[in-house]
Amino acid sequence: MMWPPLARVKYEELREIPKQPEAKLMFGTSLALNYIVGPLLMFALAWIFLPDNVYFRIGLILVGVARCIAMVIVWNGLADGDAEYAAILVALNSVFQIALYSFYAYFLVAIASNWVSPGSGTEIRIGVWEVAQSVLIYLGLPFAMGIATRYLLLPRRGADWYNNKLMPVLGRVSLLALLFTIVVMFAFKGEYILDRPLDVVRIAIPLVFYFVIMFFLSFGLSIKLKFDYPHATAQSFTAASNNFELAIAVAIGVFGIGSLVAFAAVIGPLVEVPVLISLVNVALWIRKRYYGADGRLLSSPAAPARGE
Numbered sequence: 001m002m003w004p005p006l007a008r009v010k011y012e013e014l015r016e017i018p019k020q021p022e023a024k025l026m027f028g029t030s031l032a033l034n035y036i037v038g039p040l041l042m043f044a045l046a047w048i049f050l051p052d053n054v055y056f057r058i059g060l061i062l063v064g065v066a067r068c069i070a071m072v073i074v075w076n077g078l079a080d081g082d083a084e085y086a087a088i089l090v091a092l093n094s095v096f097q098i099a100l101y102s103f104y105a106y107f108l109v110a111i112a113s114n115w116v117s118p119g120s121g122t123e124i125r126i127g128v129w130e131v132a133q134s135v136l137i138y139l140g141l142p143f144a145m146g147i148a149t150r151y152l153l154l155p156r157r158g159a160d161w162y163n164n165k166l167m168p169v170l171g172r173v174s175l176l177a178l179l180f181t182i183v184v185m186f187a188f189k190g191e192y193i194l195d196r197p198l199d200v201v202r203i204a205i206p207l208v209f210y211f212v213i214m215f216f217l218s219f220g221l222s223i224k225l226k227f228d229y230p231h232a233t234a235q236s237f238t239a240a241s242n243n244f245e246l247a248i249a250v251a252i253g254v255f256g257i258g259s260l261v262a263f264a265a266v267i268g269p270l271v272e273v274p275v276l277i278s279l280v281n282v283a284l285w286i287r288k289r290y291y292g293a294d295g296r297l298l299s300s301p302a303a304p305a306r307g308e
Contacts, residue, residue, distance in 0.1 A: 004170035006146025010087040033239040039064045045206035059264025065104045067093040068241030075276050079283040081233030089238045102132035134253030207271040215240040215279050229287045229295040244268040
């Protein structure tokens with residue numbers, strides 16, 4: 001599930017970061033949105049909407065810490081964002097998650113939760129090493145496989161074969177693996193879904209708020225900082241998306257495939273797809289309203305055409 005998107009990442013373009021226009025500002029903004037605002041926003045929403053269910057709350061927190069490295073490429077492409085910048089952000093997110101995910105997840109679940117409600121973080125026993133093991137298995141190993149695949153096969157077989165023949169096949173493998181995981185999860189929890197559909201709604205509501213808030217916050221900030229449309233779009237979809245594959249894998253590895261924590265995590269991709277598709281259309285409307293044909297910000301917003 002994780003290997004194909006990590007084999008698609010252009011790791012060789014990491015060195016291009018300093019050469020990007022306004023690179024430090026854009027990169028710093030992305031880091032702040034992905035590793036400060038996003039996780040803390042999901043943490044807050046989990047407590048606001050699910051104060052009485054520690055399992056669902058932890059599932060959402062695990063999702064919030066997992067920054068997107070796969071589906072953002074799809075949303076960014078549909079919205080005509082900058083593909084190279086999105087690929088660089090994906091590569092950097094992969095590295096940062098391997099290094100930081102386990103510590104960040106432990107901090108929010110076991111420590112910060114105790115600050116909000118003393119004793120709540122001790123209801124679930126979770127350790128840094130438990131999370132780190134899952135991260136190393138489900139992200140570290142595929143990350144190494146992705147790098148090996150790219151650097152061993154790309155020079156030998158060429159970019160055309162790699163991008164147009166191998167990647168589509170691996171993309172189907174990733175999709176089938178994700179669908180298999182979701183099917184297994186719902187097979188374990190199908191009776192629970194039918195008996196308590198309101199729980200699904202309760203989990204979905206904070207997720208919708210999260211996607212929408214992160215998208216508009218990021219795009220508004222990008223406009224404020226005068227980023228061009230392709231970079232603003234890549235920035236916004238990276239901030240608004242999450243690595244559900246990793247969150248599901250950690251939830252299963254630490255709490256078990258039949259746990260309510262894993263169940264909460266698996267609701268994520270079912271909500272993300274329709275919401276992010278809608279936000280693709282919003283991004284295209286923003287381009288029409290605020291940007292010129294060259295992707296640069298207009299001096300003043302374009303007046304809507306009659307009938308819009």
